[in-house]
Amino acid sequence: MERICTQCHAVLGEKTAADWCPACGGALVERENRIPDVPKATPSEVDHRGIVLPRRHALGGIITPQ
Numbered sequence: 796m797e798r799i800c801t802q803c804h805a806v807l808g809e810k811t812a813a814d815w816c817p818a819c820g821g822a823l824v825e826r827e828n829r830i831p832d833v834p835k836a837t838p839s840e841v842d843h844r845g846i847v848l849p850r851r852h853a854l855g856g857i858i859t860p861q
Contacts, residue, residue, distance in 0.1 A: 796825045811845030818846060 801819030
């Protein structure tokens with residue numbers, strides 16, 4: 796399960812302890828993971844607010860789910 800903001804759709808990290816979205820102040824809801832698990836060789840990056848950043852391709856750019 797992952798926590799996501801209902802307004803800005805930011806995904807929070809597993810260790811982030813927050814009741815409201817740190818980016819916009821929106822409510823958080825829990826949902827099933829939409830993206831299948833990625834091999835753990837590339838852990839997800841979390842910024843200083845606790846929001847999961849998009850995965851990056853080895854050659855540069857951001858990998859956007861469809």
